Amino acid sequence: MRWDPAQYSRYADERGRPFIELLARIDCAAPRRVVDLGCGPGNLTALLAQRWPSAVVEGLDSSPEMISQAACVDGVAFRVEDAADWSVPVDADVVxxxxxxxxxxxxxxxxxxxxxxxxxxxxLAFQVPGNFGAPSHTLMRSLADSARWAPLLGDALRHHDAVSTPVDYAELLLPAGLTAEVWETTYLHVLAGPDPVLDWVRGTGLRPVLAALADRPAPDDGDARPAADVFEAEYAAELRAAYPPTEHGTLFPFRRIFAVAHKPPS
Ligand SMILES: C[S@@+](CC[C@H](N)C(=O)[O-])C[C@H]1O[C@@H](n2cnc3c(N)ncnc32)[C@H](O)[C@@H]1O
Structure with missing residues (x-):
């Protein structure tokens, strides 16, 4: 699946806040190696190099587009790699x-x-979105599963079990002998412009749909628009009803799950 670093970075401030909050809970003075798994466009990895200038700082991402964008960040070694193939180097004091x-x-x-x-x-510190039950995702999935779209989309979207609960994450970290601080936060983003929730998910959750529909014709005979445009128009109408614009912008609640785990010194 292709990522679009420019589209993803349109909400860099909102998307960066959880990273900064994770980083604030890591109490490590002088790590030897720091690794950012799924570093994206590298703007947040740069904060690791700033905080720990004498560490080896690495950014890994499976997307060549993201790594190409990250290459302009100083002080970090970036490379294309799938997190599923990665194992912890012996000196990786911060992951x-x-x-x-x-x-x-x-x-x-x-x-x-x-x-x-x-x-x-x-x-070991990570954050995952906990919003798979929010309208932004449930509306996308129900439209994708509808009789018109299912033949084009198949199982392009993963289901609501893409992440675990905070308790489940604690229960897999604690038995490994780590201390674990696990919490959740719901940010209330106030987004500007027309259809801002659609614009947000275009950079992330909607990408599998856009990839599956790329270069496909609309499902309805006689509609000359590309399938992706038709899907977006239908989805946008549902999003507008679920997240109505107010005079101050569109309120977009976004739940996220955090975990910061620490292995005791030997
Ligand atoms: C939502 S972006 C987050 C980027 C960055 N960590 C940030 O907070 O801005 C998700 C990133 O995960 C990367 N990714 C997805 N699957 C991956 C995998 N199996 N291994 C490594 N990176 C992956 C994507 O390429 C994308 O850059």
Whole structure:
């Protein structure tokens, strides 16, 4: 699936807040190596290099488009790599992953492995969205599952179990001998412009739909528009009803789940 760094970065401030809050809870003075798994366009990885200038800082992402955008960030070694193939280097004292693991099937088992092989005194911190039951996602899934769209979209969208509960994350980190601080926050974003929720998900959750519909004709005979435009128009109308614009902007609640785990020093 292709990512679009420019579209993703349109809400860089809102998307960056959870990363900054994760980082604030990591109490590590002088890590040897710091790894950002699913680093995206690298603007947030840059904060790791600023905080720990003497560490080796690495950013990994499976998207060549994202890594190409990240290449302009100084002080970080970026490379294309799938998080599913990654294992913890012996000196990785800080591992952080923001808004990525929901894209990695079976990430819970990966977290178990990473927690087990983290070095003594190492930190493992991640954040995943917890909004798969919100209208932004349920409306997208119900439209994709409708009789008109299902033949074109198949199982392009993963289902609501892409992430676990906060309790489940604690229960996989604590038995590995780590301390774990797990919490959730619902941000209330106030978005400007027409159809801002559509614009937001265009950079993330809607990408599998856009990829599956690319270069396909509309499902209705006689409609000359590309299928992706027709889907977006129908979805936008439903989003407008679920998130009506107010005179101050569109209120967009967004729940996120955080975990910061620490392995005791030996
Ligand atoms: C929502 S973006 C988050 C980017 C960045 N961490 C941030 O907070 O701005 C999700 C990122 O995960 C990456 N990604 C998805 N699946 C991945 C995988 N299996 N391995 C590594 N990166 C992955 C995508 O390419 C994308 O850059």
């Amino acid at each position: 952080i992953s923001n808004a990525t693991l929901q894209w990695v099937p079976g990430h819970q088992e990966l977290l178990r492995q990473w927690a087990a092989s983290l070095p003594a005194d190492g930190w």
